[in-house]
Amino acid sequence: MIRDDVKTALVAAMKARDATRTAAIRLIQSAIKNRDIELRTASAQPDDDLLVTEVLQKMAKQRRESIEMFESGGRDELAAVEKAELAVIEGFLPRQLDEAEAKAAIAAVVAELGATSVKDMGRVMAAVKERFAGTLDMAKASGMVKAALAG
Numbered sequence: 267m268i269r270d271d272v273k274t275a276l277v278a279a280m281k282a283r284d285a286t287r288t289a290a291i292r293l294i295q296s297a298i299k300n301r302d303i304e305l306r307t308a309s310a311q312p313d314d315d316l317l318v319t320e321v322l323q324k325m326a327k328q329r330r331e332s333i334e335m336f337e338s339g340g341r342d343e344l345a346a347v348e349k350a351e352l353a354v355i356e357g358f359l360p361r362q363l364d365e366a367e368a369k370a371a372i373a374a375v376v377a378e379l380g381a382t383s384v385k386d387m388g389r390v391m392a393a394v395k396e397r398f399a400g401t402l403d404m405a406k407a408s409g410m411v412k413a414a415l416a417g
């Protein structure tokens with residue numbers, strides 16, 4: 267489980283006296299804990315690895331946006347800190363499907379469901395999200411599904 271990998275990595279970083287990595291992993295643990303607290307009242311609990319992956323993907327997206335803003339603002343020292351955190355976060359994320367694999371997976375779902383038009387997009391997206399939630403960026407998947415259904 268990814269949660270266990272994070273805990274193990276924190277211990278290793280602390281033993282190695284790697285302050286940057288330790289701080290980044292503590293941020294990850296904090297975000298996961300906050301998400302756990304949010305879900306205490308939820309009726310349906312998502313799979314633990316899926317939950318952690320969602321948290322990590324959100325954190326990675328935030329870091330990428332921050333890096334872009336810092337670099338455009340000429341704050342390279344702050345961008346470097348964000349890049350270091352992003353590297354740690356991406357180390358825990360499961361491998362993402364590349365574009366060719368994603369298109370093939372979406373095409374398989376479209377064929378399996380017998381979807382023929384953009385009217386079926388909701389059904390296809392639900393199936394794609396169910397099967398590939400942790401390994402596929404849903405924002406990109408939406409465009410790919412639309413393209414697959416249109417042509």
